[in-house]
Amino acid sequence: MDAGRHIWDGASSMKPINAEIIEVVEETPTIRTFFFERSFDPEPGQFVMAWIRGVDEIPMALSYDNAITVQKVGPATSSLFELGSGDSIGIRGPLGKGFDRKPGHILLVAGGVGAAPLAPLAEKASSEGMKVTTLIGAKTKKELVFRQRFEKAGNVLIATDDGSEGKYGYVTQLIDNNKDYSQIYCCGPEIMMKKVLDKVPPSKAQFSLHRYIKCGIGICGACCLDGLRVCKDGPVFSGDVLKKSEFGIYRRNECGERVKV
Amino acid sequence: MLSLTLTGLKLKNPLMLAAGIMGTTGGSLKRIADSGAGAVVTKSIGLEPKSGHSNPSMVDVDCGYLNAMGLPNPSYKNFQHEIDTAKEGGVPVIASIFGGCSLDFSQISIAIHADAFELNVSCPHAQGYGAEIGTDPILVEEITHAVKNTVDVPVWVKLTPNVTNIKSIGLAAQRGGADAVVAINTIRGMAIDIESGYPILGNKFGGLSGRAIKPVAVKSVYDLYEALDIPVIGVGGISDWKDAIEFIMAGAQAVEIGSAVGNNINIFNEISSGMEAFLSEKEWTLEDIYGMAHQV
Numbered sequence: 203m204d205a206g207r208h209i210w211d212g213a214s215s216m217k218p219i220n221a222e223i224i225e226v227v228e229e230t231p232t233i234r235t236f237f238f239e240r241s242f243d244p245e246p247g248q249f250v251m252a253w254i255r256g257v258d259e260i261p262m263a264l265s266y267d268n269a270i271t272v273q274k275v276g277p278a279t280s281s282l283f284e285l286g287s288g289d290s291i292g293i294r295g296p297l298g299k300g301f302d303r304k305p306g307h308i309l310l311v312a313g314g315v316g317a318a319p320l321a322p323l324a325e326k327a328s329s330e331g332m333k334v335t336t337l338i339g340a341k342t343k344k345e346l347v348f349r350q351r352f353e354k355a356g357n358v359l360i361a362t363d364d365g366s367e368g369k370y371g372y373v374t375q376l377i378d379n380n381k382d383y384s385q386i387y388c389c390g391p392e393i394m395m396k397k398v399l400d401k402v403p404p405s406k407a408q409f410s411l412h413r414y415i416k417c418g419i420g421i422c423g424a425c426c427l428d429g430l431r432v433c434k435d436g437p438v439f440s441g442d443v444l445k446k447s448e449f450g451i452y453r454r455n456e457c458g459e460r461v462k463v
Numbered sequence: 464m465l466s467l468t469l470t471g472l473k474l475k476n477p478l479m480l481a482a483g484i485m486g487t488t489g490g491s492l493k494r495i496a497d498s499g500a501g502a503v504v505t506k507s508i509g510l511e512p513k514s515g516h517s518n519p520s521m522v523d524v525d526c527g528y529l530n531a532m533g534l535p536n537p538s539y540k541n542f543q544h545e546i547d548t549a550k551e552g553g554v555p556v557i558a559s560i561f562g563g564c565s566l567d568f569s570q571i572s573i574a575i576h577a578d579a580f581e582l583n584v585s586c587p588h589a590q591g592y593g594a595e596i597g598t599d600p601i602l603v604e605e606i607t608h609a610v611k612n613t614v615d616v617p618v619w620v621k622l623t624p625n626v627t628n629i630k631s632i633g634l635a636a637q638r639g640g641a642d643a644v645v646a647i648n649t650i651r652g653m654a655i656d657i658e659s660g661y662p663i664l665g666n667k668f669g670g671l672s673g674r675a676i677k678p679v680a681v682k683s684v685y686d687l688y689e690a691l692d693i694p695v696i697g698v699g700g701i702s703d704w705k706d707a708i709e710f711i712m713a714g715a716q717a718v719e720i721g722s723a724v725g726n727n728i729n730i731f732n733e734i735s736s737g738m739e740a741f742l743s744e745k746e747w748t749l750e751d752i753y754g755m756a757h758q759v
Contacts, residue, residue, distance in 0.1 A: 216523050220658035251519070255661045259518035292656060292663075294522075417521035421484055421725035422532060423506065428490030434725070448490075456514035458487040458506070459537040 218253045218292030226286055230345045233273045233315055234283060241267040242293070246323035247300030247410055247438045251418045253292035257281045261415040261433070263319035263389075264296060271318040271347070297418050298437050301408055306384025307333040310352070311398055313373055313390020314340055317347040319410050320389050324355035335359075335383070339373025339390065342366045377401050392463045396450030404441030411437050411449070414456055424458065464739050465501075465749060469717050470617035470642040470694060472555045472578055474501035476735045477749065478707065481698050481721030482507055482559035482581060482621065483532065489548025495724070496552020499732035503549060504719065505542070507559040507583040508575070509592070510567050512538045516588070517665035522654055527673025527700065528722050529652050531588040531666035534561060539571045546577055557581050557619070563591050565602075565609035572610045579616050582606060582641075585623035585648035587670040594623040594648070600635035607639025617642040619696060622683070624676075625651050629683050630690040643694040645719065646683040650676050673722040676700045681713045688714025688754055702730075704737025712755040 221238040228234050242250060244264045252270060253259040258278035265271035274283050285291065301323050308327055310320045317338060324334050334356030340346045343366035352358045359376050360368025369376060373390070374397040380386060388398045389410040399407065413432040416424040420434025428447045430436065444450075452460045465476035479502040485491040486506035495503050515535030522529050536542075539560070549556045558577035561584075562568045572580055584603055586593025596602045603620065610618050620636035622629055624647040633644045649670025654663045662668065680699025687695045697715030701707055702723040710718045723730055742748065 216525065217654065217663060218519070218522070218656060220656075253519055253663075255656070255659050257517075258665070259520075290658070292519075292658075294519075416515070416518060416532060416535070417530070417725075419521065419523065419725050420728075421528070421722060422521060422530070423485035423487050423491045424532075424535065426485065426488045426491040428488060429494030431485070431491070454487070457512035457535055457537045459512055459541050 216294075218251070218294050220290050221293040222290040223285055223287055229271065229347050232345065233271060233347055235265060235269050235271045236282070236285070237266070237269045238293070239268075242296050243267060244296035245300035246326050247319045248296035248298055249319075249437055250293050250295030250297060251415070252282070253294070254278055254281045254285075255292060259292070261418065263410070265318040265321055265348070267322075271315060273315040294418060298433055299435065301387055301410070301438050303327055303330070303332070304385040305332060307335065307382060309380065309383040309386045310334065310336040311373060311377065311386065311388040311390070312336065312338045312347070312352075313394040314345065315347060316390030316410070317352075318389070320387060321348040321351045323387060324352050328355035337361070337373050337376045339394070372397075374398055374401065392450060392453070396463070399441050399444060399450065402441065404445045407441035408438050409441060409444060411439060413453060424454070426454070464742065465735055467717065467749060469696075470579065470619070472502065472617060474555065474717065476501040476731075477711065477717035478731050478734055479557070479696075479717060479719045480504055480724070481719035482583065484721045484724050486559070487536070487545070489545035492545070492549035492556065493552040494728070495731070496549065496554045498729055499735055500554060501717070501731075502555040502557060502578075503552065504557040504559050504581055505546065505549070505577075506536055507534055507561045507586065508536050508539050508542050508571065509534060509561050510538060510571060512536070512541070519663055519665055522663050524654050524671070526675035527671050529654055529664060529669045529671055530649070531664045531669030533666060534586060534589045534592060539574050543575060546575070555579065559583050559621070561586065561589075561592050563596070565606045568606050569609045569613045572613045577616065579619060580610060580614060581619045581621050581645060582610060583621055583648075585621045587623060587625055587649055587651045588666050588668060594625055597623045597632060598626050600631050603632055604635040604639040607636050607641045611640035619643040619645050621645040621648055623648045624679055624683055630686050633687045633691050637691050637693050641693060643696055643716070644687060644691065645696040645698060646687055647676070647680045647699045650679060672700070674700045674702060677706060681709060684710055684713040684715045685756060688757065704734045704741065707734050707738060708741060708752065711749070711752050714754045714757060716753060
């Protein structure tokens, strides 16, 4: 896969390390950022396996060098939401391949909590002198994530499903003149990412995927999208690789059964 | 140079993908076939869809990996199309199957079309399945016999090392009509998070794979080679071509590779090149080194 030159070297794959929570920030009514006392030194787009002891271990994008940003969606994230400063969880990572940063004017397309891996990319790209434009989509104004971080890094356009902020509609409707961009980076619900993929030159776009991940280290195959291991070959893939896959059509559930996206 | 016939299957090399590794989707099996494997074995498939144990289900423990996946699988009813996709890789596809009794095994094997079956009677962490059956010679013989009566392709039986005497289980498989035995599955193990006292795996304990278990696997293959008339397939901690050669010298007709695929998806090509170079330099054939450790 060519969508990332930052290859995990195996040294960080050991047992979960203890990470103490030092601060919890409520980003939106359903999304919180958990800051840890230690940095994981990730490349933007890499993820960790977050172990809420006695409950579950789940893949989470790093939204800062020392933080994950989580939407409350199920038992594991609900348990995590009960934790606060002074509590700790186990962390394996950083894992996987992050975004491959290309010079020039880049476009970021964020949907909901999909802003989590894109915000550190915006900051890093901006600090390296790249021009950054970000399109943020959310259900409603209160659910916009990391707006100020993106605004500090460059231009921002917003779309909300209910029209409470920015354009009334989907973030994908904000994409135009994509020829102006050297690279397009996208993370959000899969249906939204598929729409982006259908709208832009696939070889110029990178997508951060979400799949059910078990081992996190490229062995078990539970997260495979056709032959691609989301945990190890990804989670970031280039659009031309995804174009030939079941991306946007099927995902696999915990049993490995095909489920329509 | 590395081609062989294994229980009637023609293989371009003796290096196969082990069960439970990248074996849930047809696309991932095909990718391994395209990366030089002589054959691929699927994820173990059972009667009903199963989500497996809660995470963490795999952890790196320095000397190898501990896992307790818990046999997640989409069931045999949703799996034939994955096998058919895997077949596009052009190498034999072996279906690994599991069940709680001989009837389960028959029901699954009659419905699945594959080039061979590998009976998983050796998973160390699934209640009512795997090693809970595979430690009982009478059950192993009965299950093997049942599948042999159901299918007309080769039947291999994968053995657990978590027994006092692996030869007695191998002999039971042979009496049941097995065409080969596969040794070994993982070794029971556990890891504890010292910050909290929690066992790390969601299932608390699991099976150890990788480098650490290679000497145990080599000894098992060596013993089974002496005790059985049917071929032995070696598996357990193979990470490079030297490991593969060692297993064949111990008496394995072919080998399976699992954990090492994670960090090196191209391992099958690398191991076959390494074996070819070694055999050329020594002026040996695959046949020459097969069971060599028993002859010197």
